[in-house]
Amino acid sequence: MTAVDSLLMIPGPTPLSPAVRAALAEPMRSHTSTENAASMRRIADGVRACVGSRSARVYTFAGSGTLAMEAALINHAAPGDRVVVCSHGFFGDRFSEIASAHGMHPATVQAPWGSAVRVSDVERACSESAAPAVLTITHVDTSTGVLADCAGLARIGRDAGAIVVVDGVCATGAVEELMDGWGVDVVLTGAQKALSVAPGLAVLAVSERAQHRRAQLDVHAYYADLQRWDPVVDDPTRYFSTHATGLLRALEVSLDEIAAEGLPARFARHRHVAETLRSGFAELGFESLAGTDVLAPTLSVLSVPSGVDEAALRRGLAERGVVVAGGLGPFAGRAIRVGHMGTVGDAEVSRTLEAASNALSDLT
Ligand SMILES: Cc1ncc(COP(=O)(O)O)c(C=O)c1O
Structure with missing residues (x-):
């Protein structure tokens, strides 16, 4: 076999649909072409629909879900900041590891494997010591098959003044997400799960509130610094780093199929x-x-x-x-x-x- x-x-x-596979086999495009720019604009619309936001800024760059997680943290919290991590498994814990790697202080609220994090436990973690700069939620943890109460957890994060980050890697495009309605600031994902594309794209939808936080920080990163991508988001024919043009075309086709369904x-x-x-x-x-x-x-x-x-x-x-x-x-x-x-x-x-x-x- x-x-x-x-x-x-x-x-x-x-698995990929025949149309997405065909898109991956199309002739290569220039990363600064108007065709690729048109695809990126349509992708931004499709991603906003999937995450339930009318106005989020959408970033799509070559990388994986983990890069999107790291970008979501380092653009909205500084070394020394407190980050409340709602973890119900392996990928929730990854946020704590990334935060520690960048000198942040993770406060991890851990649910036993197979259960979801309780809103009351997160409420307590948010009220202890310094206010959190960021609160992270793993919408579906792929290690446990547990679905988080995004709406309830996001409300606690918002009340505590934190930027609310949702890892939608195993959810976005298959499970309802209401970024605007829940008060979520960042939904991040990769292309290879419910968006039904090959691996290799990091995708982030970012609220205006989070963009404002980014503008106040000194970010010690280069490729993952979202501000460096802003001119490209505004005009996708501009160059910052070479786009994964084949994957972007496949994502455009997949988002069309999602919209058609x-x-x-x-x-x-x-x-x-x-x-x-x-x-x-x-x-x-x-x-x-x-x-x-x-x-x-x-x-x-x-x-x-x-x-x-x-x-x-x-x-x-x-x-x-x-x-x-x-x-x-x-x-x-x-x-x-x-x-x-x-x-x-x-x-x-x-x-x-x-x-x-x-x-x-x-x-x-
Ligand atoms: C929920 C979740 N978050 C993050 C990741 C990390 O994504 P990647 O493997 O694309 O870096 C995964 C990967 O399976 C995941 O399932």
């Missing part, structure tokens, strides 16, 4: 796919490790039935052409992570469940 025939059911990168329909499809996949796996003896009230629509973290070797199960699935990921942190060795975002629909769910059933039969 080659990658061409395999079904990629990991939580990103995700319609965001409410797309969010409903993700919920339906998640429920179908989870109930199929439950019949096979798997259990979701995230609490039932916080289950994300984009991926499932499933404990394998007792007595089943998790690595052998994943090998069995791969032999049948379905690729899933292993558990992380405390879930390593006892859970699989199955992504179901972007283009994934009923056919892919059926194929995954059939492969899992057959792989299990071989192992038990």
Whole structure:
């Protein structure tokens, strides 16, 4: 079974639609061309629609989700500043690591793996000692499959005067986000998950309030300094650093497909796919490790039935052409992570469940 025939059911990168694959194969464009500039303007509109903002400034540069996380922190907090991190898993913790690497002081509110951070705990963290410069929320943590209460957490951050940063890497484009309505200042993501493009783009939507904070800071970075990108955002034919033109064209096509499906329909499809996949796996003896009230629509973290070797199960699935990921942190060795975002629909769910059933039969 080659990658061409395999079904990629990991939580990103995700399968690409035929139109997005065709866009990636288009002839190369100049990074300062009017065609690329037009794509970037349309991308900004599409991203604003996905994150629920009318006026956010959209930055798209070559890099990954982690670069977008780092840019979101260093442009809105200075060394020595307090950063409240709402963490329900591996990627929430990454914000604490980035903050520490830049001499900031992270106050991490950590939920047990499988649960969401409680608003009351964050309220307490925000009121202790110095006011936080930034509060971070991981909308969906890809290590636990937990969906955060973005609206509730953002309100606490706003009340504390913090710039509210949401990591939407495993959510944006598949789960409703209301940046303006929730009072969120930055939504960041990468191209390779629910936006259904290949990896390699860092995407940030930034509020006016956050731009104002950036203007007050001395940022000790070059490529990740958002102010250096501002002339390019204003006029995408200008050069600061070479754009990932092929990926941008693919993102434009993917955002067109998202708009054609319609965001409410797309969010409903993700919920339906998640429920179908989870109930199929439950019949096979798997259990979701995230609490039932916080289950994300984009991926499932499933404990394998007792007595089943998790690595052998994943090998069995791969032999049948379905690729899933292993558990992380405390879930390593006892859970699989199955992504179901972007283009994934009923056919892919059926194929995954059939492969899992057959792989299990071989192992038990
Ligand atoms: C929620 C979340 N945030 C951040 C990242 C980091 O993104 P990247 O691997 O593109 O650097 C990931 C990657 O899986 C993620 O799932």
